[in-house]
Amino acid sequence: MDQNALKALVGQEAVKYVQDGMILGIGTGSTVRYMIDALGERVKNEGLSIVGVATSDRSAKQAESLGITIKQLDEVDHLDLTIDGADEIDDNFQGIKGGGAAHLWEKIVAINSTKNMWIVDESKMVHHLGKFPLPLEVIPFGSSHVLEKLDKMGFNPTFRMKEDGSHVLTDSKNYIIDLHLGRIDHPHELANTLNGIVGVVEHGLFLDTVNTVIVGRQDGPEVLNARD
Numbered sequence: 001m002d003q004n005a006l007k008a009l010v011g012q013e014a015v016k017y018v019q020d021g022m023i024l025g026i027g028t029g030s031t032v033r034y035m036i037d038a039l040g041e042r043v044k045n046e047g048l049s050i051v052g053v054a055t056s057d058r059s060a061k062q063a064e065s066l067g068i069t070i071k072q073l074d075e076v077d078h079l080d081l082t083i084d085g086a087d088e089i090d091d092n093f094q095g096i097k098g099g100g101a102a103h104l105w106e107k108i109v110a111i112n113s114t115k116n117m118w119i120v121d122e123s124k125m126v127h128h129l130g131k132f133p134l135p136l137e138v139i140p141f142g143s144s145h146v147l148e149k150l151d152k153m154g155f156n157p158t159f160r161m162k163e164d165g166s167h168v169l170t171d172s173k174n175y176i177i178d179l180h181l182g183r184i185d186h187p188h189e190l191a192n193t194l195n196g197i198v199g200v201v202e203h204g205l206f207l208d209t210v211n212t213v214i215v216g217r218q219d220g221p222e223v224l225n226a227r228d
């Protein structure tokens, strides 16, 4: 199976955990796209009744096009389960997200969700975080000074740019700075440091967040329980 087939596999597996009446957080990314497709099938074929809260405009649009009811986070009083992708997951089930520039909304949805499930192909499982550049969502105002500060701190930062030379913009119209760290030995310490930098809205370290990971492996989906 190629990478896309593994992504489709975990997307289809994840929707088996969705129950009638749930309020579901819907993540973002190429893996979640398959999950949304599979969810749309269940809504259409089984009459599954759920409300989705999307972590990006793209996911909301796709879900609505498939007949899935979407509400804003502030219109619901809780979320039962959120299904999202990830860029890296380490041996302690800590993760990096934000490769698709959606980690701010994803984190807000995740912390308001009773349970969090991540779906990934096996290439995302790593022993140590940090090979994947760590995304930061930053306010455009003064962002070059934030970049300079991050550079002086040794974080090897770059703005994420489009091919036309303009900044990648998040759904909140902010910029993304990627930190090329190579290896993150102390993710909680790094998270605290980044939380203290004015102008950084949110970083892509998702620590102590996920309950269940579904990994797409060549011999089928593997379900890992991270924490209850």
Ligand SMILES: O=C[C@H](O)[C@H](O)[C@H](O)COP(=O)(O)O
Binding pocket: 027, 028, 029, 030, 031, 032, 084, 085, 086, 087, 096, 097, 098, 099, 100, 101, 102, 103, 106
């Ligand atoms: O910002 C994007 C999200 O955090 C995605 O969930 C993450 O980047 C994984 O995306 P993909 O499934 O496309 O690898």
